[in-house]
Amino acid sequence: MVEPTPLRSRRAAPEVRQADILDAALAEFSEHGFEGARMEDVARQARVSKGTVYLYYPTKQALFEALIMRDIAPRVALASVFLKGYDGPLEPALMRIVEMVGAAIASGKLPVYPKLLIAEAQRFPALAAFYRREVVGKMLEGLTTLFDRALARGEISGTTGEMAAHLFIAPILKSVMWQLVFAAAEEVPFAPEPYLKAHVQLFLRGLNHA
Amino acid sequence: MVEPTPLRSRRAAPEVRQADILDAALAEFSEHGFEGARMEDVARQARVSKGTVYLYYPTKQALFEALIMRDIAPRVALASVFLKGYDGPLEPALMRIVEMVGAAIASGKLPVYPKLLIAEAQRFPALAAFYRREVVGKMLEGLTTLFDRALARGEISGTTGEMAAHLFIAPILKSVMWQLVFAAAEEVPFAPEPYLKAHVQLFLRGLNHA
Amino acid sequence: MVEPTPLRSRRAAPEVRQADILDAALAEFSEHGFEGARMEDVARQARVSKGTVYLYYPTKQALFEALIMRDIAPRVALASVFLKGYDGPLEPALMRIVEMVGAAIASGKLPVYPKLLIAEAQRFPALAAFYRREVVGKMLEGLTTLFDRALARGEISGTTGEMAAHLFIAPILKSVMWQLVFAAAEEVPFAPEPYLKAHVQLFLRGLNHA
Amino acid sequence: MVEPTPLRSRRAAPEVRQADILDAALAEFSEHGFEGARMEDVARQARVSKGTVYLYYPTKQALFEALIMRDIAPRVALASVFLKGYDGPLEPALMRIVEMVGAAIASGKLPVYPKLLIAEAQRFPALAAFYRREVVGKMLEGLTTLFDRALARGEISGTTGEMAAHLFIAPILKSVMWQLVFAAAEEVPFAPEPYLKAHVQLFLRGLNHA
DNA sequence: CATGAATGAGGATTCATTCAT
DNA sequence: TATGAATGAATCCTCATTCAT
Missing domain, CATH: 1.10.10.60 (Homeodomain-like)
Structure with a gap:
């Protein structure tokens, strides 16, 4: 019936x-x-x-982990392939990266994974470790390769590739967090694009960019 | 009973x-x-x-808010007084700041407030707004003043005080988040001090520091 | 778990x-x-x-309200149909009503709703209003119709149908309350049947019943 | 300090x-x-x-009981003295009683004890017993005496003093409960005075009042 | 495979009662 | 006597998880 x-x-x-x-x-x-x-x-x-x-x-936790795995692997692979394969001048590459981040922020389609990870890292150490290794690690590897090549070419100087990679991503992380945390609280939203472009310029100048 | x-x-x-x-x-x-x-x-x-x-x-929320209020007001006041009163050369001031952050990270007494805020901002918009205004805002104001004076003195050039402030704090934020999120997951812990010092040097060079 | x-x-x-x-x-x-x-x-x-x-x-309140609704609607409907359809002499109808009440009291299956309503009316004004309208109102309507017809027939005189209805139910309410409140405290239980029958007789005599 | x-x-x-x-x-x-x-x-x-x-x-219960005791004893004593001492014609006495009740209802100073008792009788059987004995019992005694005398005088006939007392108080109880329960829910408040006066008249007629 | 009714441990919150001062 | 800070048992409600169908 x-x-x-x-x-x-x-x-x-x-x-x-x-x-x-x-x-x-x-x-x-x-x-x-x-x-x-x-x-x-x-x-x-x-x-x-x-x-x-x-x-x-x-379990709920398994769902959470599966979610992270699904969305992150392909993106990381893509980015990694791009970074490792790239052998051109530094500035356009960095600009392209920050433009993509800026566009993501502007589009409102910012992935919330970093925020979720920060919030839940303590609860899921295995997840944090995975993220550290597979996401952050791979990205840093790619960037390190990028900067090492530039150092080898004499395009920049004064630091190591790894250090440069870590320094380079800091304002990107800040922009993402800023958006995720303060977006609703800002009267005048902080525009990420000019900020990130200024970052690239200042960063390259600091690295004695030719 | x-x-x-x-x-x-x-x-x-x-x-x-x-x-x-x-x-x-x-x-x-x-x-x-x-x-x-x-x-x-x-x-x-x-x-x-x-x-x-x-x-x-x-309520639980009232407890959470009281906690944030208690620990943040005095620190912000201290830091703000220092930054606004300071009128010496830029480099030692920045170094002192990153040394304090580095020491806090190393001591394990890192305040978890940033992490809590990031995790709970969506749940407590009022709290995020408060933090944005009273903590982040005051700190950025102080730093902006610092950089504006250095710009006025001709000590640095090539950007605005506000932009410099935003760029300066990014690696500090990254260090703190790194520690809070990945501390347990790192085989070789990422040492914040050398990183932050390299940041200051690169940053100043990027600003055409005299 | x-x-x-x-x-x-x-x-x-x-x-x-x-x-x-x-x-x-x-x-x-x-x-x-x-x-x-x-x-x-x-x-x-x-x-x-x-x-x-x-x-x-x-919620607990929803449960309470559902309870009242379930048990009351059908009873009221039944009683209302009986009262409005009845067009015979007054005395047997009133006797039948008080007999039913007396039997309910004697059987111990007295509905506790009136007591609950009295106790909780202040907490649930909406419920009190519902009860007033759907239960008490409908019953009084039915009784008013009954007495109005008897008045029209000249069977009784000296008041209005509505007043008669209100006066008629008072001893019924008293019997019910008495039972609910004092049942446990009475050495010699107050028998409702003779009381209610005396009520009908005295009531009809008061109304100049032919 | x-x-x-x-x-x-x-x-x-x-x-x-x-x-x-x-x-x-x-x-x-x-x-x-x-x-x-x-x-x-x-x-x-x-x-x-x-x-x-x-x-x-x-305890809270002791407070509740003390409250009932304090407010009820003197009122009951007063009423009882009046009723037992009274030896005049019935109608003015009954009218005076219902006028007092009507005034109390109209003044909004209706004592809430009956409602409290009804609501809490099951929780406090001892209290219910006390109320039954000291309050209701004494009042009924007084009224019974009143009606017995009227019967003895031949002023009324057709029932016992006790039954008359029980029948007489029913509409009073109804009026009080009505006010306490439905006051807030009534669009057109039910006026107790005309109702109670009609009650006295009908009641006396029913008792073959001379 | 898919469903969703049923479960019950868990946690925020309340408030009668106690007792050091 | 009088105070009010402190207690913790009690209770409503939530929601991850299970399993009969």
Whole structure:
């Protein structure tokens, strides 16, 4: 007598469902943090039942980790390939990087992963370690290679490639955090693009850029 | 029905109790974040009963806010006085600042407030606004004054005081976050002192420091 | 972390569970009043878990209101139909009414709603208004119709139908309250039947009943 | 160093304090019922400390009982003396009674004891018994005497004095409850005076009043 | 595979009562 | 006597997780 009215065609491919679930999880974790996110809301937003979420991800923590894994690996791979393959002059590369970050911030599609990681690192040391190794590590490696080559070419001088990499990313991190934390509280929003471009210029000058 | 077993002499000065409670709250919020912290644990760590915590702070959120307020006001005042009163050469001032940050990181007594703020900003917009205005704003003001004077003296050039202030703090923020997020995950801990000193030197060179 | 021990077969019809829960709520509210009733006890008595109660009734107040609604609507409808459809002589109708009340009191199955309403009216003005309108109002309407017809027939005289209705119910209310309040305190229980029958006779004589 | 600023002269006579406390208790119990009333609010309203309340009344229940005792004894005594001493014609006496009740209702100073009793009788059987015996019992005794004398005089007939007493008070009880429960919910407030006067007339006619 | 009703441990908050001062 | 800070048992409600269907 009861006629179930599936909200979607009864069988979407499992990959599709998993993607929906992770999308929903991203939205919920972003908005409420790990503790604050409710599995029920994830399920509803993914248009599946609570049980289905548990079918693919046995715990809330597993869902969180899967989310991080999914979204980060391809981006890191892309960036890493770009950085390691690049052998041109430094300035355009750095400019391109900060332009991408600036555009991401401006578009409002800023990934909330850094914020989530900062907030939840203590709760999930394994996750922090993973992020440190696979994300931050890979990115720093790529940047270090970039700067090492520039040093070898004599394009810059006065530090090591690794140090340069660490120094270079600091204002990027600051811009991202600023946006994530203070966006709502700022009367006059702090524009990241001019800031990041000034950073590149000052940074290169500091490195005796030819 | 109630059989009280005083955990300590019935009368410590209320200020002492409040301080104990806030200390305990700092520890618990730092370790578990806002959601994860349990009022019961705060009470236990402060060696008072749950009821006593509520005697002074009517809600968990009020406790959180009181904590932020207590620890931040005096530090900001101190730093602000120093920065606005200072009129000497730039380099020693910047070095002193990064040395203090480096020492704080090394001592393990790093304040967790930035991390807490980043994690909870969305939940407490008012708190984020307060922090933006009273802490970050005051510090940036002080630094802006510092750089403006150096610009006026011709000690540096090529940017504005405000931009310089924003650029200067980025690696400090990165160091602090790095420590708070990755400390446990690092095989070889990233030493902040050399990094911050290199930052100052590169930064000043970038500003055409005389 | 959760180890469910189903207290009954996992699937009773939801209507059955809701009925069980409302039955349990009636018992608990009757015995302890609104504040005194514990959701846990309601759940235990309904042989479901606390969570299940909240599944159907999101708050204690919602449970209370649902309870009132469930039990009152059908009774009022029945009584109202009877009263409005009746067009015979007055005395047998009034006698039948007081006999039903007397039987309810004697059977111990006296509905506690009037008592609950009196106790909680201040806390739930909306509920009091509902009760006034849907229960008391409908009953008085029915009785008013009854007396108006008797007046029109010349069977009684000397007042209005509405006044007669209000006067007629007073001893019924008193009997019910008496039972609910003093039942346990009475050495010699006050028998409601003779009282209510005397009421009808005296009442009709007062109305110049032919 | 701390200079206590007593809210009143340090030592008011204990009787005065007790009276203040009971006044406050009446207000709080009336508004919130037994469970809902908070000892702290009673203390604040009586302008004493919580400890002082407990000095005179060891528990909340004791306070509640003391309150009932204080306010009821004298009123009952007064009414009882009046009723037992009265030997005049019935109608003026009954009219005087209903006028007093009507005035009390109209003045808004309706005593909330009946409502409190109804709400809390189950929780405090001893209190219900006391009320039944000392208040209701004494009042009914007085009324019974009144009606018995009228019967003896042949002023009325057709029932017993006790039955008449019970029947007479029903509309009074109804009026009081009506006011306490429905006052806020009524668009057109039900006026008790005409109702009660109609009651007396109909009641006496029913008793074959000469 | 998918569902969603059911579970119950957990945690924030309240408040009657105590007792050192 | 009088105070009010301190206590902690009690209770409402939430939500991650389970499992019968």
